[in-house]
Amino acid sequence: MCKYTFYYSLCLILFTTACSSRRNLVYFSDLGKKTVDTGMAVNNIEPKIQPNDVLSISINTLSSESNNLFTLNSGYTNKMGFAEREGYRVSKEGFVRLPVVGEIDVKGQTIDQAQQTIARRLNSYVKDPLVNIQFLNFRVTVIGEVNHPSTFTVNNEKINLLEALGMAGDMTVYGKRENVLLIRETDGKRLMTRVNLNEKDVLNSPYFYLKQNDIVYVEPDKEKASEYSPNNRLMPLIVATISAIAVLGTALLGR
Structure with a gap:
């Protein structure tokens, strides 16, 4: 019985690993390799002075x-x-x-x-x-699944999403490039929107260029987030215990 339990546990681990979703790690992946895309940067809007600047x-x-x-x-x-x-x-x-x-x-x-x-x-x-x-206060903050999350001061008052991510050491492999959250406050109102960096259309988005005090949050994918879920913290221990018992039982039965 223990022998079958061991094989069942092994198959379960392999199945779980194989079913992990594959992430698209390529920026603007919908842009073909031989495609030349040109156009005016219509979204390059100069930042405007706000209260408390x-x-x-x-x-x-x-x-x-x-x-x-x-x-x-x-x-x-x-x-x-x-x-x-x-x-x-x-x-x-x-x-x-x-x-x-x-x-x-x-x-x-x-x-x-x-x-x-x-x-x-x-x-x-x-x-x-x-x-x-x-x-003097043109700053942007990049947090979440990036290599060096921090708040950065921008001297020339012009920065886009890619440049901000580059300053933060780029996304990790767990960062959801298709679902980057931008938080912006203007005239006392808070705007929260999501942009997809897998699509080239983001270059024409009004949120591609950042404004002072913008916050960029890179969300982790489901697999990374589940590692820190309280409901899943004991799962690796349970699987390892079952596997250890199965191996021990198989060794005892084989004598």
Whole structure:
């Protein structure tokens, strides 16, 4: 009887292993090897300034005194001795407050638009001001089934899904490329959507290019998730125990 139990257990293990679903690990797998696909990047939309963003605003004029008057210090040293960058935080109403000038509405504007808006206000005080603005809080977070999950600061305010995954060391073999979750907050509203990186159409998706504070979550496949399920943690131990008993019984019967 034990002999048959051993063979039954062995067949069960082999059957379970063989029935594991195969993952499609190829990005844009629906793009043929000989296919050349060209088109305009219609989804490359510039990020817009939102409440609570932190902006670096530098103002250059013909007068060094005016430069110091309108611009905050570019940096300071904190109590720990590390240099940090200080910027202008956008209020919940979408305003930044500049020295002398006062509040300026920049909510929903691109960097170029905000630079022009501030320059127009400064024209009443100085001649031909040059305004340069950068995001100080343009960060994206990549978590889940990637090799190096983390939060990354983006200096050029432009990053797409593939670049973010590359910064995180790419997905592991357990990552579901067909079901990547993107979490985005805009104007106090949270958007959650899923994208399929096995399909080339994702290149034209409005979610291919990321915005500040986006979170990318790579979900594990069912086999990986089941390893951590409380209901399945004892299964390997049970199977191993049955197999050990079967081997021992077979050895005893064979004497």
